[in-house]
Amino acid sequence: MPLTPVLPSRRLAFALTLVGTCALALAADPPADEDGPPQPKTFTFQKANVSLGTVAAEFKKQTGFEIDLSRADASRTLKVDANKLNFWPALEQIAREADHHLVFQEQGRKVMLVGSDATYRELPTNFDGIFRLAAKRVTAQVDLENDQAYCEVELSLTGSRLSTHSWSRIRASR
Numbered sequence: 811m812p813l814t815p816v817l818p819s820r821r822l823a824f825a826l827t828l829v830g831t832c833a834l835a836l837a838a839d840p841p842a843d844e845d846g847p848p849q850p851k852t853f854t855f856q857k858a859n860v861s862l863g864t865v866a867a868e869f870k871k872q873t874g875f876e877i878d879l880s881r882a883d884a885s886r887t888l889k890v891d892a893n894k895l896n897f898w899p900a901l902e903q904i905a906r907e908a909d910h911h912l913v914f915q916e917q918g919r920k921v922m923l924v925g926s927d928a929t930y931r932e933l934p935t936n937f938d939g940i941f942r943l944a945a946k947r948v949t950a951q952v953d954l955e956n957d958q959a960y961c962e963v964e965l966s967l968t969g970s971r972l973s974t975h976s977w978s979r980i981r982a983s984r
Contacts, residue, residue, distance in 0.1 A: 845910045847969045848948055851875075853900035858889040862908045862923070865890055869904065877923040882910055886925070898942040898968075906930050914968060 853875040855865060861886035866877045875897070888907040892900050901921065905912045909930045910923040934945040947964040 847939055850896040852894045853892050854894050855890050856894045859887050862886045862888055867902055882923040883925040898937045931961050
């Protein structure tokens with residue numbers, strides 16, 4: 811795939827791994843039955859001036875998943891407008907409204923919201939059913955001596971059954 815030595819767009823980052831991602835996603839989080847893939851849980855919560863702790867408790871009640879708030883400001887006041895949002899977009903919205911950073915631990919089986927120094931930063935992210943694919947780092951390099959240019963993309967794939975797979979290098983060169 812020919813590339814010019816500039817940072818790739820979000821679409822390029824995801825297009826580079828389309829086939830490999832699909833194969834790994836199916837291996838990491840196989841369908842529950844023969845009728846098709848499992849569907850993500852949804853979250854509905856529409857309130858203003860509510861604490862992060864209250865939103866996290868309601869998220870656990872509706873999805874069965876607990877958000878770790880041990881490094882978060884659980885008293886932070888939020889305005890949440892989630893109407894039947896799928897699992898991952900709902901979790902991203904909660905992090906964005908709280909201005910907290912999402913941190914995955916224990917190979918993605920634990921999700922923390924981290925406040926204070928770590929504020930929310932939107933990553934190039936794609937949601938597809940129970941999967942979340944995020945580009946964490948993009949590096950573009952040009953080897954002038956050998957006339958080579960390439961981009962490396964670090965991706966993180968997480969399923970809502972909570973297992974995370976990261977690739978440190980996916981390379982496209984010209």
